[in-house]
Amino acid sequence: MKTVIDSGFADLSHMNFDVSDEQRFVLDEVDRACRELRPLEDEAYLSGKFNDRLAPIFRKAQLLGLPISRRYGEGQGADVLTYALALERIGQEGTGVRTFLSGHVSLGQVTVQKWASEEQKQRYLPPATRGEKVMCFGLTEPTAGSDPASLRTTFEEKGNNFILNGSKAWISNGSIANVAVIFAYPKGKREGMCAFIVEKNFEGYSSQQQKHKLGMPTSDTGSIFLDNCKVPRENLMGPAGKGLSIAYSGLMSGRLSVAAGCLGVIEDCINEAVAFSKQRIQHGKPIAKHQLVQRHIGEMSTNLEAAKNIVYKAALLKQKSDSDPEDKDLRDYADVMIAKAKYFASNASFDAADRAVQILGSSGYSFETRAPRHLVDTRVCRIYEGTDEIMVQKIAVSLLGTEYEAYR
Ligand SMILES: Cc1cc2nc3c(=O)[nH]c(=O)nc-3n(C[C@H](O)[C@H](O)[C@H](O)COP(=O)(O)OP(=O)(O)OC[C@H]3O[C@@H](n4cnc5c(N)ncnc54)[C@H](O)[C@@H]3O)c2cc1C
Structure with missing residues (x-):
């Protein structure tokens, strides 16, 4: 590395x-x-x-x-x-x-x-x-989140099919998806994970929507249940046994998408906060003229520029790495830059949403304005596709060396 x-x-x-x-x-x-x-x-x-x-x-x-x-x-x-x-x-x-x-x-x-x-x-x-x-991507399970290598879903070969058993939790598009990428171990083994393309209409597949989420009411999140699910042999995806590498490569793409989306969240928060602060009058002048309000706007804007630079850099590195897949150093470098982009941008977006709510005052406590929606919705960006803690440890280990890995 x-x-x-x-x-x-x-x-x-x-x-x-x-x-x-x-x-x-x-x-x-x-x-x-x-x-x-x-x-x-x-x-x-x-x-x-x-x-x-x-x-x-x-x-x-x-x-x-x-x-x-x-x-x-x-x-x-x-x-x-x-x-x-x-x-x-x-x-x-x-x-x-x-x-x-x-x-x-x-x-x-x-x-x-x-x-x-x-x-x-x-x-x-x-x-x-x-x-x-x-489509959706089914890696997380009720007992396997930050540690996907501990997942419990299994497969066994029977005739021309693989029979999958297990469940997936907290899957984006999980209850509406027609096609899921599913990760599983050979039955009785803790290595040799494989990836499968599984259709909703395959025998033994069912799903259920996750209710009572903190935010993102307009996005579907669901559980997937595989009960002797019959997956045709030709639906094994990628080399057998390379499931974890496939999962990690998917996460690189997913994390970058989270980081990029967070830039938009910050922009929307700035737009709403700036517009509101110019028209809201307190103490005889627009609150935009109060220096402590300006501080929030200055912080949001500075964080946006920093986040943009790191996200675009990560995107270009991934682009370069995708065109030269044999260069392992480049892939590792892109992977760590994406972790930095996700970590920084998701925290910056949460901070921007919080500051925008503060500027809006009581108006910011109503979901009729945009800032509080961003506040509850963007919180998940610090959790899914690798939590803050996992991102930071990954970044630190890229400098310390793999012998200092906090977990395996
Ligand atoms: C709305 C939503 C959508 C999602 N979409 C998908 C999806 O499409 N596909 C999918 O596969 N998954 C999805 N997930 C799952 C998501 O990726 C996991 O929630 C995430 O990886 C964290 O796993 P966990 O929730 O099990 O938390 P855990 O892994 O149990 O972690 C709990 C806490 O412990 C900390 N922790 C765990 N291990 C360590 C460690 N070694 N060192 C330090 N701290 C540690 C974590 O950082 C966290 O703070 C989604 C989750 C949500 C909430």
């Missing part, structure tokens, strides 16, 4: 954050879709319901397969940075909206694109890019 502190300008030679004409075109489409979505998301959020208008609106804007190759259905072949910029804009609409895409695209489709056989890609990616089939 590369254990250097950032080597400065040498690393920046390929860092170009200028938005190209192609990226501008994509971002204009994303912006149009987000504007169409906002009133519908408002309505769904206030009535506490899953927003089922998301997929059709995002499909119209060709966002459901944005980073997927044009060979598959409505894949758009966007590079990693372009996709991250799109997720940043989508993040303004809420963490729930962005989480739908993280589950369906970043964790689901991107993992299939990287690891599945050509035949599997042809079968599963086109309907996913068209939104006809929703």
Whole structure:
């Protein structure tokens, strides 16, 4: 593992954050879709319901397969940075909206694109890019969260099928997904984890929506139950025994999507706080003229710039690593940069939402404003796809060396 502190300008030679004409075109489409979505998301959020208008609106804007190759259905072949910029804009609409895409695209489709056989890609990616089939990524279990290697779901071979038994918990899109990437160990073993593409209509598969969540009412989160679930042999994905590597590669893509979405959350909080502070009068002047209010805005804005730089850098490193998969040092470096991006951006977004609520005062205590929704919704970004603690330890170990790993 590369254990250097950032080597400065040498690393920046390929860092170009200028938005190209192609990226501008994509971002204009994303912006149009987000504007169409906002009133519908408002309505769904206030009535506490899953927003089922998301997929059709995002499909119209060709966002459901944005980073997927044009060979598959409505894949758009966007590079990693372009996709991250799109997720940043989508993040303004809420963490729930962005989480739908993280589950369906970043964790689901991107993992299939990287690891599945050509035949599997042809079968599963086109309907996913068209939104006809929703995808999810089933790694977490009731007793296996930060330690996915301890998962208990098992498989055994029977004739032309694998028989899966176990359950998955807290899966984004879990109760609405038609296709799940599922991780399991061979029965009776604690090594040789495998990944499977499992369809909702396979015998022995069922799911249930998670209720009473802290936030993200418009995003589906669910449990998946595999009760002697019959998975055809051809649905084993990637090399047998490489399930944990497949899971970790999916998490790299998922974590980056979380980090990018958090940028949008900060932007939306700043927009609302700035607008409110100019029109709210207290002590005879707009509260924007009170220096302690300005401090909140200054902090949010500075954190946004810092977060953008680290997220874009992580995206470019992932892009470089994806195009040179044999370079293990580069992959490790990208992996740690993504952990830094997720850790920093998710904390910055939570802080921005908290400051925006403070500026809004009692108005910020009503879900009719945007800041409190961000406050409860973005909290999950410090938990899912690797908690703050796991991210920080990963970052520290990249400097200390693997012999200092806090856990195995
Ligand atoms: C809304 C939502 C959506 C989700 N979507 C998905 C999904 O699509 N797919 C999926 O597979 N999972 C998903 N998850 C699960 C998520 O990834 C896990 O919740 C997360 O990895 C943490 O696992 P845990 O909740 O079991 O907490 P635990 O692992 O039990 O951790 C509890 C606490 O202990 C700390 N801790 C644990 N181990 C260590 C350690 N070694 N050192 C220091 N501290 C430690 C943690 O940081 C945390 O603070 C989702 C979760 C939520 C809430």
